[in-house]
Amino acid sequence: QVTLRESGPALVKPTQTLTLTCTFSGFSLSSSGMCVSWIRQPPGKALEWLALIDWDDDKYYRASLKTRLNISRDTSKNQVVLTMTNMDPADTATYYCARIMASAGSCYLGYNWFDPWGQGTLVTVSS
Amino acid sequence: SYVLTQPPSVSVAPGKTARITCGGNNIGSKSVHWYQQKPGQAPVLVIYLNSDRPSGIPERLSGSNSGNTATLTISRVEAGDEADYYCQVWDSSSDYVFGTGTKVTVL
Numbered sequence: 001q002v003t004l005r006e007s008g009p010a011l012v013k014p015t016q017t018l019t020l021t022c023t024f025s026g027f028s029l030s031s032s033g034m035c036v037s038w039i040r041q042p043p044g045k046a047l048e049w050l051a052l053i054d055w056d057d058d059k060y061y062r063a064s065l066k067t068r069l070n071i072s073r074d075t076s077k078n079q080v081v082l083t084m085t086n087m088d089p090a091d092t093a094t095y096y097c098a099r100i101m102a103s104a105g106s107c108y109l110g111y112n113w114f115d116p117w118g119q120g121t122l123v124t125v126s127s
Numbered sequence: 128s129y130v131l132t133q134p135p136s137v138s139v140a141p142g143k144t145a146r147i148t149c150g151g152n153n154i155g156s157k158s159v160h161w162y163q164q165k166p167g168q169a170p171v172l173v174i175y176l177n178s179d180r181p182s183g184i185p186e187r188l189s190g191s192n193s194g195n196t197a198t199l200t201i202s203r204v205e206a207g208d209e210a211d212y213y214c215q216v217w218d219s220s221s222d223y224v225f226g227t228g229t230k231v232t233v234l
Contacts, residue, residue, distance in 0.1 A: 047225040049224070
């Protein structure tokens with residue numbers, strides 16, 4: 001059974017750096033075709049893809065947030081970490097991690113989907 | 128950037144059929160996936176690759192994709208189908224894109 005769980009601070013101040021951890025089980029991020037992605041959802045709004053890391057340690061970021069995001073992995077701990085710098089109240093959202101199984105040799109292609117998802121963690125940005 | 132447009136809400140009586148559309152430029156050339164999100168919960172994949180169902184998803188849920196519109200159809204709607212539904216594609220210029228979301232209300 002594949003599970004993912006997000007953890008991190010519930011409250012951060014504007015301009016601070018957010019660090020979120022996704023701890024997963026049931027698969028190995030070292031296995032070919034496996035990827036972990038981060039997605040967020042502001043309260044009452046739609047989902048927004050942020051970043052992903054693949055089995056080869058390749059990393060991909062949302063273009064508009066690329067300068068603020070960093071994704072990394074610790075395969076020995078089955079963890080993926082997302083950092084987002086210079087947090088703003090507009091970044092208030094529930095942050096999810098999810099698995100992608102590459103369906104055509106890459107997680108950065110047109111055939112992939114997110115399954116399963118973690119429960120999500122709400123991050124509020126406020127002074 | 129690539130945009131996916133969904134109706135904000137769809138209302139349907141129990142036992143009837145709900146159709147949720149997802150509009151995008153030439154979306155028929157892309158693979159569309161659908162997620163169900165109940166209040167306070169994480170999204171759950173219900174349709175992938177336009178029309179395939181993951182194990183455990185009832186046959187009442189089906190998907191299609193052609194031209195500029197993809198559609199999620201829920202037949203014989205039940206109270207438990209009440210949720211938000213999101214479509215998703217990957218676009219070479221916009222990366223992973225989600226639709227605006229549709230709230231399904233069972234009357």
